[in-house]
Amino acid sequence: MKDILFKTYQISGRKAPNRFAAQPMETNCAGPGGAAGDMAVNRYNALAEGNWGIVFLEATSVTESHVARSNGLVLSRKNLDGFKKLVDSFKSIDEKALLIVQLTHSGRLSGPPLTKVKAYEDEESDVPVLTEKELQEVLNRHLEAAGLAHEAGFDGVDVKTCHGYLGTELLRPLNQRKDTFGGPVENRARLISSVINAAVRNFPGFIVGTRMSVYEGMRGGCGTSGPGEILENLEDVKRIAGIFVEAGAHFLNISGGVPTHNARLLRPAKNEDFCRLSQFRYARQFKEWFPDTTIIGSTYTTGDGSSLDYARENISKGYTDFAGFGRQSLADTRFPGKIKDEREPIQWCTLCGRCSRLLAKDVNVYCESYHADNPYA
Numbered sequence: 040m041k042d043i044l045f046k047t048y049q050i051s052g053r054k055a056p057n058r059f060a061a062q063p064m065e066t067n068c069a070g071p072g073g074a075a076g077d078m079a080v081n082r083y084n085a086l087a088e089g090n091w092g093i094v095f096l097e098a099t100s101v102t103e104s105h106v107a108r109s110n111g112l113v114l115s116r117k118n119l120d121g122f123k124k125l126v127d128s129f130k131s132i133d134e135k136a137l138l139i140v141q142l143t144h145s146g147r148l149s150g151p152p153l154t155k156v157k158a159y160e161d162e163e164s165d166v167p168v169l170t171e172k173e174l175q176e177v178l179n180r181h182l183e184a185a186g187l188a189h190e191a192g193f194d195g196v197d198v199k200t201c202h203g204y205l206g207t208e209l210l211r212p213l214n215q216r217k218d219t220f221g222g223p224v225e226n227r228a229r230l231i232s233s234v235i236n237a238a239v240r241n242f243p244g245f246i247v248g249t250r251m252s253v254y255e256g257m258r259g260g261c262g263t264s265g266p267g268e269i270l271e272n273l274e275d276v277k278r279i280a281g282i283f284v285e286a287g288a289h290f291l292n293i294s295g296g297v298p299t300h301n302a303r304l305l306r307p308a309k310n311e312d313f314c315r316l317s318q319f320r321y322a323r324q325f326k327e328w329f330p331d332t333t334i335i336g337s338t339y340t341t342g343d344g345s346s347l348d349y350a351r352e353n354i355s356k357g358y359t360d361f362a363g364f365g366r367q368s369l370a371d372t373r374f375p376g377k378i379k380d381e382r383e384p385i386q387w388c389t390l391c392g393r394c395s396r397l398l399a400k401d402v403n404v405y406c407e408s409y410h411a412d413n414p415y416a
């Protein structure tokens with residue numbers, strides 16, 4: 040019987056060759072001004088050799104002014120040629136895998152302190168709150184970047200609403216701004232749903248969706264019922280996801296946690312299966328609520344073959360459509376191809392946490408368990 044992991048999947052009129060998704064993984068690999076240079080091309084060429092179903096291009100900023108890392112990618116008109124080259128190079132190696140770029144604005148997680156901005160007033164008093172006009176400008180930047188992504192030849196965009204960046208902040212019950220971007224769910228969802236809707240309408244066949252932190256584990260965060268609540272209650276975030284689906288989103292990439300409050304939920308370490316199982320439960324819940332929307336599940340990196348057992352079980356039971364691998368895609372870029380051919384040994388992620396530490400140090404990220412030096416430099 041055919042392995043369910045290698046069953047094709049239709050999304051927005053396109054076909055993914057299998058159910059392996061390489062999740063967006065920031066590698067801090069850009070050239071000056073956020074350009075997609077040789078290091079970025081080399082990294083995604085390596086993934087193109089891996090037989091993935093979907094490859095997400097790491098968090099890529101819609102503006103040069105608010106980037107999380109010194110060498111974070113920026114999708115701007117000025118950088119377009121580099122992104123075109125990256126896509127062409129990827130597609131010349133693997134024309135079947137779907138290549139989707141994750142668009143982001145880093146908000147209060149932006150790099151040098153002076154570039155930090157936030158969506159709502161709170162105790163971080165040295166960080167300015169974006170005005171309504173500035174948020175409209177952020178919306179415009181996302182629209183422009185979605186257009187550039189289409190022009191560059193990407194198969195789609197992921198409008199990021201996870202892990203504490205600006206898109207996430209806007210969705211939180213904590214966002215009680217008094218203008219059109221805060222308060223009721225429709226307002227909190229407005230910026231992202233407008234981008235999704237415009238991208239779906241303007242570019243038929245383009246794949247559009249969002250990666251959400253559906254429960255952040257912080258007071259007033261996504262997945263709670265109000266600004267003063269910390270316990271999980273997914274009703275609010277379900278309504279927001281419903282607005283995205285209504286706007287035309289083809290996929291929801293379900294994640295959880297936020298590095299500042301709940302990093303373990305976001306990237307479970309060894310023996311933290313409860314976090315991983317919670318993530319699987321979230322994906323199952325959203326699949327149940329939105330059966331016609333493609334669901335991508337997170338945290339499939341377990342460090343061994345149990346990741347494949349989980350993936351097969353969750354996909355065959357209809358709990359998710361794709362199994363998303365983050366750290367495993369860094370440890371072994373050719374992971375799905377190796378599973379298919381059963382010839383070469385797999386480089387299992389050791390869950391050592393060194394990739395996260397490299398990111399925190401703001402240097403190039405790669406898998407130190409298998410490479411003495413950055414293989415993409």
Ligand SMILES: Cc1cc2nc3c(=O)[nH]c(=O)nc-3n(C[C@H](O)[C@H](O)[C@H](O)COP(=O)(O)O)c2cc1C
Pocket residue numbers: 062063064065066097098141201202250294305306307337338339340341363364365366367394395398404
């Ligand atoms: C070094 C590093 C970089 C990451 N970069 C991104 C990113 O750009 N966008 C994103 O949505 N998630 C990012 N994540 C989160 C991963 O995509 C993934 O959700 C997380 O590692 C858990 O999945 P896993 O258990 O399969 O690794 C990153 C995680 C790590 C460790």
